[in-house]
Amino acid sequence: MQSHPNQAHILTVDVEDYFQVSAFENVIARSEWDSLEHRVEKNTHRILDLFDKQNAKATFFVLGWVAERYPNVVKRIVNDGHELASHGYGHQRLTKLNQKEAQQDIEKSKHILEDISSTEVIGYRAPSFSINNSNTWVYQILKELGFQYSSSTYPINHDLYGEPSWPRQAYLTKENILEIPASTLNVANRNFPIAGGGYYRLLPYWLNKQAISRYVKAESVPYMFYFHPWEIDPEQPKFSQASLKSKxxxxxNLSNMESKIEKLLSSYHWQTVKAYYASDSVSTNSVAGCYCD
Structure with missing residues (x-):
């Protein structure tokens, strides 16, 4: 079954500030975070304004660290009709945490988000898509904490994340957690990253749009897009000590990202993760079955 051209696709935002990205983890100490200029509140409100203008609904994967400091952002996400989900607490890649540390990070974030919003948080996205073959035990933690789905894998080759042999479409883990991978385009048995973020910002709009259109025609599930609030902020402070690759x-293209997102928002209808994957028909039509290692 192919996607209908008018089908709503899935819009997601990973809510973190510019200094919390994995690329800067060896440049900026966590102890410095509170002393730096915070721009996530303003940028997230800007995104919410943009979504409201375009009548787009999204899932916001929010860091617990951000929610603690800016509860008004969390409340507005919910009040505007978007889905609130967890991005963990401190943006530490799960590949760098042991099981106890991961459990504490994920649980802390869930409690903070639920206390602020008075809503149940059922979705989780690991920082930098950091679930892979080395830490599938995370799914048991998610089950025990009451999560229903994860969007924490990216089946591509990348220096910070990725398991290219893993499924490209949503599947149930043996723990009964629905894993929803970041969208990829499969060409000649190779997966190409088309889900957004830096790839969308770095490449020209026409190329991104062409890849997304090809995915929509070929696949039976909605396309899923993601980006971060700092990606629409060309005025953010710069870290000269970062590596050339990280910079x-x-x-x-930070100055072009907002206009590129506006184009994408106007090209498709957009919904939350929960709106699609919690529907009654998904279990038979759109989930690839149990993927057990």
Missing amino acids: FRHYT
Whole structure:
């Protein structure tokens, strides 16, 4: 079954500030975070204004660290009709945490988000898509904490994340957690990243749009897009001590990103993760079955 051209696709935002990205984890100490200029509140409100203008609904994967400091952002996300989900607490890649540390990070974030919003949080996205073959035990933690789905894998080759052999479409883990991978385009048995973020910012709009259109025609499930609030903020402070590769990835085309997102929002209808994957028909039509290692 192919996607209908008018089908709503899935819009997601990973709510973190510019200094919390994995590329800067060896440049900026966590102890410095509170002393730096915070821009996530303003940028997230800007995104919410943009979504309201375009009548787009999204899932916001919010860091517990951000929610603690800016509860008004969390409340507005919910009040505007978007889905609130967890991005963990401190943006530490799960590949760098042991099971106890991961459990504490994920549980802390869930409690903070639920206390602020008075809503149940059922979705989780690991920082930097950091669930892979080394830490599938995370799914048991998610089950015990009451999560229903995860969007924490990216089946591509990348220096910070990725398991290219893993499924490209949503599947149930043996723990009964629905894992929803970031969208990829499969060409000649190779997966190409098309889900957004830096790839969307770095590449020209026409190329992104062409890849997304090809995915929509070929796949039976909605396309899923993601980006971060700092990606629409060209005025953010710069870290000169970062590596050339990190600076290129992080700072290139920041001034163009908002207009590119506006184009994408106007090209498709957008919904939350929950709106699609919690529907009654998904279990038979859109989930690839149990993927057990």
